[in-house]
Amino acid sequence: MNSLILREATRLLVAMMLVFSVFMLLRGHNEPGGGFIGGLIAAIAFSLYALATDAAAVRRALRADPRKIAAVGLGIAIASGFLGLFFEQAPFLTGQWTEVAGLKVGTPLPFDIGVYLVVVGAVLTVVLGIKEQQADIEEDPIEPEEKL
Amino acid sequence: MAAAGKADARVPTYARAVVLLPAALFVWFSTMIPAVSGGAVLTWEIAWLPQLGIAFGFIVDGLSLLFALLITGIGTFILLYASEYMRGYPQVDRFTLFLVAFMLSMLGLVLSDNLIVLFVFWELTTITSFLLIGYTHEDAAARRSALQGLFVTAAGGLAMLAGFILLGQAAGTYSLREILADPGGLVGHPDYLVILILILCGAFTKSAQFPFHFWLPNAMAAPTPVSAYLHSATMVKAGVFLLARLTPVLGDTEVWMATLTIFGAVTTVYASAIALTRTDLKQVLAYTTVMALGACVMFLGAPTRAEAGEPSIGLIAAVTFVFVHALYKAALFMVAGNIDHEAGTRELPQLGGLRRLMPLSFFAAALAAFSMAGVPPFVGFVGKELLYKGALAWPAEPYVAVAAIVAAKIMMVTAALLVAVVPFFGSAEKLPKRAHEAPWTMWIGPVVLGVVALLGGMLPDLTAEMLLLPAAAAVMGYQPDYEVKLWHGVNIPLLLSVFTVVTGALIFWKRAVLLDALRSAVQRLPLTGDRAYDAVMTWIADLAAWQTRWLQGGVQRRYILVVFVTLGLSVAVTLVARDAVVLPAAFPEASFVEWSVAALIVAATFVTLIADSRLLAICALGVVGAGVALIFLLFGAPDVAMTQLLVETLVVVIVAIVLLKLPDFRGERRPTARGRWRDGLVAGLVGVSTTLVLLAVTAEPPQQAITDYFEETSMPGGFGRNIVNVILVDFRALDTLGEIAVVAVAGVAAYALIMLRPRRRTRPDTAGRPDRKGAAS
Numbered sequence: 060m061n062s063l064i065l066r067e068a069t070r071l072l073v074a075m076m077l078v079f080s081v082f083m084l085l086r087g088h089n090e091p092g093g094g095f096i097g098g099l100i101a102a103i104a105f106s107l108y109a110l111a112t113d114a115a116a117v118r119r120a121l122r123a124d125p126r127k128i129a130a131v132g133l134g135i136a137i138a139s140g141f142l143g144l145f146f147e148q149a150p151f152l153t154g155q156w157t158e159v160a161g162l163k164v165g166t167p168l169p170f171d172i173g174v175y176l177v178v179v180g181a182v183l184t185v186v187l188g189i190k191e192q193q194a195d196i197e198e199d200p201i202e203p204e205e206k207l
Numbered sequence: 208m209a210a211a212g213k214a215d216a217r218v219p220t221y222a223r224a225v226v227l228l229p230a231a232l233f234v235w236f237s238t239m240i241p242a243v244s245g246g247a248v249l250t251w252e253i254a255w256l257p258q259l260g261i262a263f264g265f266i267v268d269g270l271s272l273l274f275a276l277l278i279t280g281i282g283t284f285i286l287l288y289a290s291e292y293m294r295g296y297p298q299v300d301r302f303t304l305f306l307v308a309f310m311l312s313m314l315g316l317v318l319s320d321n322l323i324v325l326f327v328f329w330e331l332t333t334i335t336s337f338l339l340i341g342y343t344h345e346d347a348a349a350r351r352s353a354l355q356g357l358f359v360t361a362a363g364g365l366a367m368l369a370g371f372i373l374l375g376q377a378a379g380t381y382s383l384r385e386i387l388a389d390p391g392g393l394v395g396h397p398d399y400l401v402i403l404i405l406i407l408c409g410a411f412t413k414s415a416q417f418p419f420h421f422w423l424p425n426a427m428a429a430p431t432p433v434s435a436y437l438h439s440a441t442m443v444k445a446g447v448f449l450l451a452r453l454t455p456v457l458g459d460t461e462v463w464m465a466t467l468t469i470f471g472a473v474t475t476v477y478a479s480a481i482a483l484t485r486t487d488l489k490q491v492l493a494y495t496t497v498m499a500l501g502a503c504v505m506f507l508g509a510p511t512r513a514e515a516g517e518p519s520i521g522l523i524a525a526v527t528f529v530f531v532h533a534l535y536k537a538a539l540f541m542v543a544g545n546i547d548h549e550a551g552t553r554e555l556p557q558l559g560g561l562r563r564l565m566p567l568s569f570f571a572a573a574l575a576a577f578s579m580a581g582v583p584p585f586v587g588f589v590g591k592e593l594l595y596k597g598a599l600a601w602p603a604e605p606y607v608a609v610a611a612i613v614a615a616k617i618m619m620v621t622a623a624l625l626v627a628v629v630p631f632f633g634s635a636e637k638l639p640k641r642a643h644e645a646p647w648t649m650w651i652g653p654v655v656l657g658v659v660a661l662l663g664g665m666l667p668d669l670t671a672e673m674l675l676l677p678a679a680a681a682v683m684g685y686q687p688d689y690e691v692k693l694w695h696g697v698n699i700p701l702l703l704s705v706f707t708v709v710t711g712a713l714i715f716w717k718r719a720v721l722l723d724a725l726r727s728a729v730q731r732l733p734l735t736g737d738r739a740y741d742a743v744m745t746w747i748a749d750l751a752a753w754q755t756r757w758l759q760g761g762v763q764r765r766y767i768l769v770v771f772v773t774l775g776l777s778v779a780v781t782l783v784a785r786d787a788v789v790l791p792a793a794f795p796e797a798s799f800v801e802w803s804v805a806a807l808i809v810a811a812t813f814v815t816l817i818a819d820s821r822l823l824a825i826c827a828l829g830v831v832g833a834g835v836a837l838i839f840l841l842f843g844a845p846d847v848a849m850t851q852l853l854v855e856t857l858v859v860v861i862v863a864i865v866l867l868k869l870p871d872f873r874g875e876r877r878p879t880a881r882g883r884w885r886d887g888l889v890a891g892l893v894g895v896s897t898t899l900v901l902l903a904v905t906a907e908p909p910q911q912a913i914t915d916y917f918e919e920t921s922m923p924g925g926f927g928r929n930i931v932n933v934i935l936v937d938f939r940a941l942d943t944l945g946e947i948a949v950v951a952v953a954g955v956a957a958y959a960l961i962m963l964r965p966r967r968r969t970r971p972d973t974a975g976r977p978d979r980k981g982a983a984s
Contacts, residue, residue, distance in 0.1 A: 088926070088927035088932055089927055089928040091929060093935060093936070094936070096850055099853040103857050103860060107860060130951065132947070133947060136947060137944065140940065140941075154925060154937045154940075167940070170943075170944075171932075171936045174935075178947070180954065185954055186860075186864065
């Protein structure tokens with residue numbers, strides 16, 4: 060979509076939404092929020108960016124294939140679950156907590172970060188896929204009888 | 208196949224270094240021999256699912272130690288051999304990983320104390336076997352063989368799991384140690400026959416018993432190190448191992464003895480006859496493997512105690528034969544790989560004269576073949592004497608047992624001569640390339656295994672005391688008082704032995720005439736397992752195609768219709784059947800705000816229905832979603848409300864991308880009047896049944912206990928004030944993990960669907976496509 064207003068507004072909005080999404084992710088343990096909500100906000104931010112510009116710009120901004128982001132997120136979530144097994148032979152995904160400089164830090168945080176990354180990665184995989192496929196179709200339309 | 212390897216490629220360091228792993232394990236297991244042969248059972252256990260009585264328990268007794276030593280000992284030579292054999296193949300790293308993963312799974316299988324853990328390892332060996340058979344995945348035959356092995360053994364494995372669960376319930380424990388400690392109770396159990404049949408399904412498919420044998424010769428599509436390791440020395444013995452393991456529990460009944468004897472005898476005679484009709488060296492060896500597995504199964508059908516208090520020779524023979532066979536068969540397979548690798552063919556009619564060109568391989572093949580043919584003083588002779596003695600002591604119809612095993616053994620002698628004489632003597636003229644001796648990494652394994660087979664036979668009492676009798680004791684349930692000797696004097700087994708070797712050699716001498724006759728006889732067999740497998744697979748594929756056409760015709764509207772009709776009907780039927788329809792007694796009280804939100808939702812729904820543009824319909828649907836989010840907010844669930852709102856937003860953004868950019872839907876049909884009635888009916892069904900479910904649920908007083916628990920433990924246990932999030936990431940994190948896994952998979956699957964479009968141009972950067980360039984090498 061070629062709209063100057065949307066493009067310029069998006070520039071501001073996306074940055075704010077991304078910061079907000081991280082804020083939501085981090086505060087989630089005590090206030091409404093969390094990895095899923097934060098991930099959705101970030102995904103919306105990038106989708107908006109894709110709407111205003113094009114898929115290539117979003118890929119440049121992401122610096123990584125969204126499928127990889129989702130995979131890494133899943134890996135982080137799974138890995139966080141194994142810590143409990145190593146430290147106290149507790150069942151998989153038992154939360155482990157420690158105190159760093161008066162702040163409670165525990166495995167649910169990396170788990171939540173994993174959730175965040177999976178949501179961002181999976182949504183953007185679909186959004187960017189649609190976006191790129193459209194660009195492809197515009198460039199090179201398929202005849203109806205060619206459709207599978 | 209071996210020609211695919213490039214001669215100038217380097218052997219990766221990790222492929223050599225990984226050999227240390229099985230070698231170290233072998234040494235470690237060897238240190239347990241003194242304790243275990245003294246009758247001790249070593250155990251090690253950590254809790255896994257204590258609520259279900261499932262523990263990661265491992266036991267080392269005579270039987271599992273024998274298998275563990277074979278797995279690690281042969282594994283050492285196989286990995287060393289593979290490092291050279293696989294040189295220049297694509298993705299050697301992956302191959303090495305699969306092979307090591309298989310080795311560890313197989314070790315887990317034989318050492319497991321818990322039936323469920325044993326099953327997990329059992330299936331892990333099935334999966335690694337699948338990956339290894341299909342390693343050359345550009346080859347359609349390899350893919351088919353890999354799938355065939357997977358389907359046949361996994362189907363048997365599932366039956367076995369059912370058998371294990373019934374067995375665990377009947378015994379009251381899943382721990383093998385506990386089950387074996389009190390073996391008496393199960394034979395008389397009402398479920399005994401069902402348990403037996405289900406477990407036999409698993410064991411017979413895995414150990415390639417007739418009529419499930421066909422997958423094993425096809426598995427020879429795998430590279431030779433795999434055939435030597437998985438499909439002769441170790442994995443295919445898992446079924447034999449399981450039967451041996453459970454003999455004290457399930458054995459000694461008439462049905463056990465009859466089934467094992469009949470299936471084993473048919474397999475052993477049938478397979479040894481087929482083996483002689485093959486000309487591919489690996490096929491000959493594969494069928495003799497089936498023969499050996501059949502013999503092991505047959506002799507496990509022997510009673511655990513012979514008459515007059517003598518120990519059961521049959522069971523000692525079965526265990527001994529496992530050991531004997533693993534040694535000579537792994538050696539012969541590796542030699543076959545050497546021949547293939549160096550001479551460029553493994554077709555018997557082309558081979559010849561390699562004796563001078565490959566002297567060390569010939570030496571190893573000769574040692575192994577002597578053991579296979581059962582010539583003294585090799586350990587194979589000891590094994591064969593035991594088999595004959597065991598067959599003579601058979602409780603019912605000993606002559607049938609003797610006839611079966613003697614017939615199989617005669618053909619085994621011929622097969623041994625085929626693989627050890629034909630390639631090495633005669634003329635080397637027909638060889639496709641100039642052969643020379645294989646590198647040391649490839650002949651050291653067969654030579655060592657051949658020498659062990661020789662030493663094992665020359666020191667029979669030592670072998671028996673250290674390995675075989677402790678293993679037999681675990682199978683029989685008591686320490687056998689038996690002396691294994693090389694020379695028992697002139698007796699019936701010795702005469703049978705002489706007869707076997709002489710007849711086998713005679714068949715070999717007259718092979719031109721005799722084997723041709725056998726070949727034409729085999730060709731006249733009406734139905735092979737392979738063809739039956741094909742028929743079943745075609746039938747399943749047809750069924751799948753039919754139901755896919757019917758339920759998933761490719762039209763979006765049809766999918767939604769199927770999903771909603773199923774949902775609506777199943778909910779409605781359940782509600783009526785359970786008599787759970789509850790209508791509210793009084794008109795509900797609600798505040799003005801709540802009523803307004805409800806009115807908004809209803810109005811927006813109505814707009815969605817009558818909207819004549821897609822954009823309007825989507826926006827109206829968004830209002831419905833926002834209204835629902837407001838309700839969540841009103842009832843104190845800000846997290847759910849927020850998620851709902853964000854999802855609605857995301858849907859609008861995605862739809863905007865799709866709607867604004869996609870070309871017109873050419874040729875899209877608008878629903879007819881009849882179609883509208885049908886859609887309305889389905890929507891009404893789903894709406895009414897969902898409403899009734901909600902009414903039924905809210906009519907019950909809410910389960911306050913769960914809420915209280917979370918409210919109380921959220922802060923002290925999860926260090927979070929937001930209970931919803933603490934539940935998501937801590938209390939029920941496993942659910943969340945499952946959900947995000949689904950999200951990730953759905954994202955990738957949707958991406959694949961989006962990219963599914965006929966392309967005119969091929970772009971090199973196209974994501975998600977396998978690189979086909981490797982196919983050429």
